[in-house]
Amino acid sequence: MSSPLPPPAFARGVRRTDAPARAHYGRVFDVASCPWDENLFATAGEEETARVWRDESGAGNGGRVVPHGVCRGHKDEVTRVAWHPTMRVLASGSADGGVAVWKVAQPGFGEAANAHDPQETSVARVDVLGPHAGEVYGLAFIGDTSGGSPVLATAAGTDLRLWDLETVTELVCVAPVKHDLSGSDTAVNKTKNNPPNRWEPGYLFSLSSDSGKRNLLASGCSDGTVKLFGCDGGGSTASAVASIPNHPNALAAATCFLPGGDLLASAGSDKTVVITDVRMSHRCVRKIHTPVVVMGLCAVPSGDDGGGWLAMVGSDGVVRCTPGEGGGKSAALRQFGDDEKNKTPVPLLCVASNKDGTAIFAAGSTHEAVASPTKPTGGGPFSLGSIKGQGTKKPEPAEIFIWQAR
Numbered sequence: 001m002s003s004p005l006p007p008p009a010f011a012r013g014v015r016r017t018d019a020p021a022r023a024h025y026g027r028v029f030d031v032a033s034c035p036w037d038e039n040l041f042a043t044a045g046e047e048e049t050a051r052v053w054r055d056e057s058g059a060g061n062g063g064r065v066v067p068h069g070v071c072r073g074h075k076d077e078v079t080r081v082a083w084h085p086t087m088r089v090l091a092s093g094s095a096d097g098g099v100a101v102w103k104v105a106q107p108g109f110g111e112a113a114n115a116h117d118p119q120e121t122s123v124a125r126v127d128v129l130g131p132h133a134g135e136v137y138g139l140a141f142i143g144d145t146s147g148g149s150p151v152l153a154t155a156a157g158t159d160l161r162l163w164d165l166e167t168v169t170e171l172v173c174v175a176p177v178k179h180d181l182s183g184s185d186t187a188v189n190k191t192k193n194n195p196p197n198r199w200e201p202g203y204l205f206s207l208s209s210d211s212g213k214r215n216l217l218a219s220g221c222s223d224g225t226v227k228l229f230g231c232d233g234g235g236s237t238a239s240a241v242a243s244i245p246n247h248p249n250a251l252a253a254a255t256c257f258l259p260g261g262d263l264l265a266s267a268g269s270d271k272t273v274v275i276t277d278v279r280m281s282h283r284c285v286r287k288i289h290t291p292v293v294v295m296g297l298c299a300v301p302s303g304d305d306g307g308g309w310l311a312m313v314g315s316d317g318v319v320r321c322t323p324g325e326g327g328g329k330s331a332a333l334r335q336f337g338d339d340e341k342n343k344t345p346v347p348l349l350c351v352a353s354n355k356d357g358t359a360i361f362a363a364g365s366t367h368e369a370v371a372s373p374t375k376p377t378g379g380g381p382f383s384l385g386s387i388k389g390q391g392t393k394k395p396e397p398a399e400i401f402i403w404q405a406r
Contacts (some may be wrong), residue, residue, distance in 0.1 A: 011331070036087075160229050263324050319351055
């Protein structure tokens with residue numbers, strides 16, 4: 001049996017020189033490719049904005065990646081962005097405990113994001129959800145995405161919440177399953193008057209969906225476990241399903257379902273990426289030891305048989321990709337070529353693929369942070385709050401890296 005072919009962006013990808021070099025002031029915490037328009041992607045930044053970008057290179061006129069719209073209104077770092085699979089909607093989550101929902105105009109269709117305001121032609125805020133008890137570290141659209149009422153799942157503090165975007169109401173709030181020292185699973189005790197600490201057991205740091213295969217959601221947590229939630233088909237209810245101890249004595253910062261929804265990957269501060277099979281009671285089927293702590297994961301469709309690959313990024317600035325089920329050679333994308341080995345790569349916090357694996361997006365820290373590293377100011381995987389600690393000094397802009405298959 002021949003080894004699976006790497007996804008197109010890893011097999012023949014070239015780093016684009018027209019990618020935004022000044023995307024956000026400060027770090028970029030998340031990036032997401034638009035599922036309904038291959039020319040759009042979104043980023044979440046430390047300077048309290050989410051931004052939508054448009055790739056005009058396919059227009060045949062020597063175009064490049066340009067700003068499409070800026071999502072303003074959050075009062076703290078924007079940590080997450082998520083696209084609805086079919087609707088022209090983007091969600092952004094912030095360290096201020098709020099979630100904003102934005103209508104995004106599709107390029108070339110002439111419809112403004114806000115028909116009542118000529119200044120909001122590309123991006124317009126339509127809803128605000130929250131507040132949540134803690135920073136919002138997870139967003140995922142779930143349920144029937146073919147035309148029913150859109151439902152957004154959010155992970156903040158120690159709870160998962162489902163929101164009906166048509167009525168702008170909270171449908172359910174679910175505490176995760178707690179994995180105690182005896183090995184048994186119990187419900188997390190909730191105290192409304194005691195705001196969650198990001199280091200307490202069960203603090204949710206990510207949220208990923210299996211795209212409706214079994215209606216599962218997964219979140220990496222501060223206690224080193226992966227919390228699993230089950231939703232009904234319409235996305236109106238949810239319940240805690242399991243607590244998977246993938247990273248003992250460490251922090252689980254990222255999760256990702258591979259294409260098909262059968263395999264679930266998690267990355268921990270113990271420099272491991274663990275892949276479990278949800279068909280076999282979440283049994284570990286592969287454990288990858290990484291040279292650095294992995295901060296971001298994403299599924300990447302392959303170009304040969306539609307199988308799933310897993311991309312990961314961390315502090316060394318390399319985008320690594322490996323077959324989800326093993327059995328093949330890994331591939332990597334680097335920020336600089338062989339003739340630029342004297343340059344120091346930027347640490348990466350997030351990675352995303354487009355729907356066919358022909359483009360990879362990654363971002364993270366700034367060149368300034370690499371030149372003058374400082375001790376993190378807070379807990380959690382992103383150490384939020386550094387911009388406010390700098391007083392009047394504006395941080396350097398962060399760069400977005402894009403590799404495109406040629």
